[in-house]
Amino acid sequence: MEPPRSSGVGIDNSGEYSPEIAETLRFEEEIQSLIHPSSFDGSAAPTGGGSFTALLGLPANQAVELLHDSGAREPLASRIRVGEHPVHRPFHLPLDCSSAFPSNATLVDRAARFSVFAAEGSPASSSGRLKAEPQDSDSPPLDPIPTGPAKRKDTGRSKCDVRLSLSFKSQAKVTAKKSKNAEENTDGDKLPYVHVRARRGQATDNHSLAERARREKINARMKLLQELVPGCSKITGTALVLDEIINHVQTLQRQVEFLSMRLAAVNPRIDFSSLDSYLSAECGPVTVRNGPGGVVVDPSLWPTDATAEATRRLLVPQFWHIDLVPPQLQPQQSLTTWERDGAAHSQLLPNPTTSLFLYDPANSGDTNVPHRTAKLKTAEDRALNL
Amino acid sequence: MIVSPSSSSSSSAKTKKAMKKPGLGDQEETKWRTAAQQRIYGRRLIDALRATAPSGPQAVKEAADSALALTARGQSRWSRAILLSRRRPSCKFLLKARRGRMQPKPPPPVLKLGAPASPEGKKVSERLRLLGRLVPGCRKLSAPSLLEEAADYMVALEMQVKTMRALADALSGASLNAAEHAVSDE
Numbered sequence: 001m002e003p004p005r006s007s008g009v010g011i012d013n014s015g016e017y018s019p020e021i022a023e024t025l026r027f028e029e030e031i032q033s034l035i036h037p038s039s040f041d042g043s044a045a046p047t048g049g050g051s052f053t054a055l056l057g058l059p060a061n062q063a064v065e066l067l068h069d070s071g072a073r074e075p076l077a078s079r080i081r082v083g084e085h086p087v088h089r090p091f092h093l094p095l096d097c098s099s100a101f102p103s104n105a106t107l108v109d110r111a112a113r114f115s116v117f118a119a120e121g122s123p124a125s126s127s128g129r130l131k132a133e134p135q136d137s138d139s140p141p142l143d144p145i146p147t148g149p150a151k152r153k154d155t156g157r158s159k160c161d162v163r164l165s166l167s168f169k170s171q172a173k174v175t176a177k178k179s180k181n182a183e184e185n186t187d188g189d190k191l192p193y194v195h196v197r198a199r200r201g202q203a204t205d206n207h208s209l210a211e212r213a214r215r216e217k218i219n220a221r222m223k224l225l226q227e228l229v230p231g232c233s234k235i236t237g238t239a240l241v242l243d244e245i246i247n248h249v250q251t252l253q254r255q256v257e258f259l260s261m262r263l264a265a266v267n268p269r270i271d272f273s274s275l276d277s278y279l280s281a282e283c284g285p286v287t288v289r290n291g292p293g294g295v296v297v298d299p300s301l302w303p304t305d306a307t308a309e310a311t312r313r314l315l316v317p318q319f320w321h322i323d324l325v326p327p328q329l330q331p332q333q334s335l336t337t338w339e340r341d342g343a344a345h346s347q348l349l350p351n352p353t354t355s356l357f358l359y360d361p362a363n364s365g366d367t368n369v370p371h372r373t374a375k376l377k378t379a380e381d382r383a384l385n386l
Numbered sequence: 387m388i389v390s391p392s393s394s395s396s397s398s399a400k401t402k403k404a405m406k407k408p409g410l411g412d413q414e415e416t417k418w419r420t421a422a423q424q425r426i427y428g429r430r431l432i433d434a435l436r437a438t439a440p441s442g443p444q445a446v447k448e449a450a451d452s453a454l455a456l457t458a459r460g461q462s463r464w465s466r467a468i469l470l471s472r473r474r475p476s477c478k479f480l481l482k483a484r485r486g487r488m489q490p491k492p493p494p495p496v497l498k499l500g501a502p503a504s505p506e507g508k509k510v511s512e513r514l515r516l517l518g519r520l521v522p523g524c525r526k527l528s529a530p531s532l533l534e535e536a537a538d539y540m541v542a543l544e545m546q547v548k549t550m551r552a553l554a555d556a557l558s559g560a561s562l563n564a565a566e567h568a569v570s571d572e
Binding site for chain 1 (some may be wrong): 442443444445446447450451455469506509510513517518520523529530531534536537539540541543544546547550553554557558561
């Protein structure tokens with residue numbers, strides 16, 4: 001969905017996975033650096049759209065032969081860990097890069113079979129055009145995007161979809177991702193297939209490819225988890241990392257338990273009115289609760305409830321609002337709480353005096369707030385502000 | 387330092403969101419780590435606490451977890467599991483019914499890591515199972531989704547711990563103050 005994007009990275013499920021823009025850019029830079037210094041065999045200039053399909057005037061066989069000839073070259077591109085994303089996004093390079101012709105038939109063939117890079121949205125990609133970068137020595141790191149007959153990526157995307165994978169420039173490792181139809185791809189309207197390229201020397205039948213893609217997915221998520229858990233990046237090995245993760249989760253859960261014990265201990269002695277101070281922080285009013293014999297100000301009750309209601313309504317979709325808190329937040333219940341705490345609560349609505357008192361601080365900010373309240377509020381505010 | 391919450395939360399939300407890590411966890415982390423989320427959760431927690439004041443620590447913990455799940459807005463499996471199990475604590479059959487309805491796909495086979503025969507694979511699958519038991523509602527989940535849920539759950543837990551700690555500190559400080567003042571008043 002980003003035709004305008006120069007990187008031309010297709011985004012399939014933007015909702016779920018955000019594209020690795022950084023990687024894309026890096027990748028592109030790599031490609032660019034490779035492309036520009038090298039000289040092209042501009043034998044076939046790409047058509048205006050930069051579709052590499054034009055390059056493939058060669059029938060597939062020839063392309064394959066070509067590939068086989070220069071089989072030694074490794075595709076550069078495959079650094080792209082496209083596999084990390086459930087949906088494979090072909091990397092699209094700006095059109096300038098196009099140009100080389102597929103000289104390496106093997107690679108083209110492989111690419112054709114396994115990785116489908118749809119050429120930019122044109123239907124040209126539909127038929128199995130092979131685009132390969134020809135490169136005997138120099139190299140266009142670009143590679144035409146071979147579109148396997150079965151797997152083509154349909155794209156409405158932008159111009160040059162080039163898959164670097166066949167860059168012959170250096171003996172870069174070939175990391176290929178295999179393309180397959182994975183369920184996770186199907187949701188993106190643009191990318192029905194996951195394109196993964198097979199690694200060099202690895203099995204390329206469907207099962208292993210599927211497994212490899214699956215494993216890559218799992219590895220990607222493990223990497224994420226590793227980043228979350230402190231100190232996990234240095235650990236190698238899935239089992240150990242999982243150990244750490246489990247440990248961390250257990251630690252966090254234990255902490256929650258301890259904290260809940262603390263809160264339970266503190267609870268009976270809280271004047272919840274002061275809590276409302278940060279609940280109603282947006283409304284401004286600071287409430288003071290003088291339990292014994294003081295003026296009971298429970299203005300907080302009112303605005304708090306309003307706020308809470310508003311919050312609940314705003315934040316909670318219908319299904320959720322039934323949950324948890326609402327029944328208990330009824331004013332009468334809070335009344336009982338307050339009563340329990342010794343407040344004189346007869347009212348839901350604050351009486352005139354208290355309401356005046358309430359709104360005074362609201363209007364005048366902190367100035368009228370008694371010292372105690374201010375202290376409470378600031379302490380709690382500080383806590384919440386963290 | 388009473389800053390208007392909306393602005394402060396938005397600004398700090400921006401700064402906290404600044405780092406957009408590429409990848410899947412991106413959204414979840416930015417979602418959970420914003421200060422706004424913390425406030426939301428804090429509020430919910432306070433409400434819940436107020437409601438369950440008399441009970442002991444278990445109720446507090448449950449309330450906290452439910453509040454956390456609520457803040458997740460039902461987008462993650464563990465949050466749904468928590469909420470469903472709390473809503474009607476004694477309705478297991480309801481749970482099953484809901485499970486059937488709410489889970490669009492049937493529970494996939496338990497973690498197959500492709501080659502569990504190998505000792506490493508066995509260890510890994512064992513640990514994955516353990517992880518599945520830790521994260522609520524994720525016992526029978528495939529490896530990639532389990533890992534995803536675990537990541538989300540971890541970030542949420544971190545936020546929960548932070549908020550609860552702040553709240554506990556504030557409250558204990560406040561109650562101390564109140565006690566002092568009460569004493570001094572008398």
